[in-house]
Amino acid sequence: MKKINLLEKFNLFQEHWTPKIIGELNSQHVKIAKVHGEFVWHDHAEEDELFMVIKGELIIYLRDGQITLKEGEIYIVPKGVEHKPFAEKECWILLFEPKQTEHTGKVDSALTKKLVELV
Amino acid sequence: MKKINLLEKFNLFQEHWTPKIIGELNSQHVKIAKVHGEFVWHDHAEEDELFMVIKGELIIYLRDGQITLKEGEIYIVPKGVEHKPFAEKECWILLFEPKQTEHTGKVDSALTKKLVELV
Numbered sequence A, B: 001m002k003k004i005n006l007l008e009k010f011n012l013f014q015e016h017w018t019p020k021i022i023g024e025l026n027s028q029h030v031k032i033a034k035v036h037g038e039f040v041w042h043d044h045a046e047e048d049e050l051f052m053v054i055k056g057e058l059i060i061y062l063r064d065g066q067i068t069l070k071e072g073e074i075y076i077v078p079k080g081v082e083h084k085p086f087a088e089k090e091c092w093i094l095l096f097e098p099k100q101t102e103h104t105g106k107v108d109s110a111l112t113k114k115l116v117e118l119v
Helices: A006-010 B006-010
Strands: A020-025 A028-038 A049-055 A057-062 A065-070 A073-077 A083-098 B020-025 B028-038 B049-055 B057-062 B065-070 B073-077 B083-098
Touching: A006 A020, A006 A028, A006 A049, A020 B049, A020 B073, A049 A057, A049 A065, A049 B020, A057 A073, A065 A073, A073 B020, B006 B020, B006 B028, B006 B049, B049 B057, B049 B065, B057 B073, B065 B073
Parallel strands: none
Antiparallel strands: A020 A028, A028 A083, A049 A073, A049 A083, A057 A065, A057 A083, B020 B028, B028 B083, B049 B073, B049 B083, B057 B065, B057 B083
């Protein structure tokens, strides 16, 4: 078991909206992603999803409002709640969610990506 | 559901080695703690435990080595692995672990604290 340095991990890739697994514990994944622009509306029927902003600013649109997250801020989207992340400029995020969580829930989108592990 | 600002949460308390719950998802807790000095050797028989350093430096002693974590670094202690956290200066950490995780495992110590929620 090695320690995980977030900055080193973020420097290993450039692509947007493509979460990378950086850790696993108790059947949950720790992931990081670089995001820019608009994602798709989706929900995860059975999984709560934690977003933490590491750099930049992320807006999470909800059907009844929106949350703006800056560096050092966290939001937990409860299971079943539709959300659409958006970042006007590139933003770096950390995600914490169950291993079985699907990227865009049951929505099939051009943005839907298979999960890969970042070694 | 409100967003969670880590700095605001850390500013709500001063005591050391007293984790505070700041979020919950998928039967896991997100906790923060301020630590300084030496904790006790313990393990969690059934729970993996994630440490992330938000400010300062944390050493996690293991029976066969040690891990030094700086700001933005993460270490996951697997279930059943004995560990003893140590911080020479005050250090702020974030923890992810299952709700049922006991503070010092089966070790009963003067440092053992009941979990409280940080509103």
